[in-house]
Amino acid sequence: MTALDLTAFASAGVFTPADDPDDVKAFYDRWGFVVLRDLVPAELIDRMEAECVAAQDGVLAGTLDVRHGSTKYLDDATKAERFVNYVEHAEELAPAIGEALATPVLVDLVARILGPDFWKGNNGVVYQDARPGRESGYTRIGWHADWQAVPHMDIWPGTAFTFHLDGTSPANGFLRVVPGSHLWATASPFENANNVAVPDGTPPARGYTDTPPPAPMPLGFEKIDGEYPVYVERGDVILHDAYLWHSAARATDDDTRRRHVRGAGTAATAASWTRRRAS
Numbered sequence: 001m002t003a004l005d006l007t008a009f010a011s012a013g014v015f016t017p018a019d020d021p022d023d024v025k026a027f028y029d030r031w032g033f034v035v036l037r038d039l040v041p042a043e044l045i046d047r048m049e050a051e052c053v054a055a056q057d058g059v060l061a062g063t064l065d066v067r068h069g070s071t072k073y074l075d076d077a078t079k080a081e082r083f084v085n086y087v088e089h090a091e092e093l094a095p096a097i098g099e100a101l102a103t104p105v106l107v108d109l110v111a112r113i114l115g116p117d118f119w120k121g122n123n124g125v126v127y128q129d130a131r132p133g134r135e136s137g138y139t140r141i142g143w144h145a146d147w148q149a150v151p152h153m154d155i156w157p158g159t160a161f162t163f164h165l166d167g168t169s170p171a172n173g174f175l176r177v178v179p180g181s182h183l184w185a186t187a188s189p190f191e192n193a194n195n196v197a198v199p200d201g202t203p204p205a206r207g208y209t210d211t212p213p214p215a216p217m218p219l220g221f222e223k224i225d226g227e228y229p230v231y232v233e234r235g236d237v238i239l240h241d242a243y244l245w246h247s248a249a250r251a252t253d254d255d256t257r258r259r260h261v262r263g264a265g266t267a268a269t270a271a272s273w274t275r276r277r278a279s
């Protein structure tokens with residue numbers, strides 16, 4: 001009897017610069033995400049980590065402009081006085097981020113996904129430290145799709161990138177996704193856990209097709225049929241679509257760290273982009 005070969009399962013969605021870009025794009029189009037491995041040199045990730053940690057220290061010490069600090073999405077905003085979960089506009093403080101974003105294979109892939117005029121709707125890059133320890137005010141996030149943060153803006157579709165400074169696991173938390181959910185016409189978040197009013201001009205739904213999801217997006221952390229854990233190694237880059245349903249599982253070990261650098265590009269200025277939104 002031959003041993004079970006689980007490698008195909010373990011590497012689903014993981015690509016390297018040696019892979020055919022058409023295959024990477026095809027996986028992204030079908031499932032809404034890809035993991036890019038061996039894309040960023042280890043030396044550059046080391047530098048990105050050092051620059052981001054220095055920026056985090058600077059925000060806590062109050063030596064940087066206040067606009068680099070943020071208490072957005074914190075479970076407990078009062079903890080921001082003792083610990084910094086986010087550094088906003090991190091690309092201004094960490095030159096390694098711009099260097100990594102300029103990696104030709106990455107630029108080519110995002111151009112294939114969004115068209116040549118991507119990044120124009122960029123809000124800046126965020127360094128995020130989602131460690132689970134008691135000092136931390138941000139440890140997890142419930143189900144959402146990124147477009148729902150600004151559902152009224154006609155800047156979609158888009159794609160988010162994360163450069164992972166720590167590998168992920170159940171111990172330090174990880175990304176949960178619903179593969180293929182970017183194809184659904186997901187309802188705008190008129191119903192949401194925080195009772196936040198949805199801006200005027202928001203369409204009923206957005207997604208790459210008019211097909212509704214099989215069930216509404218849960219408001220919290222519930223299990224979804226077909227959900228998939230995306231585990232990464234240090235240095236991996238995840239690209240996920242702004243229409244993809246995703247959440248972040250809380251770590252089980254308080255003595256761990258989960259840090260990454262994230263941002264997004266949208267097709268805002270790509271007027272010829274042919275993918276449609278549900279309305």
Ligand SMILES: [Fe+2]
Binds near residue numbers: 144145146246
């Ligand atoms: Fe997100």
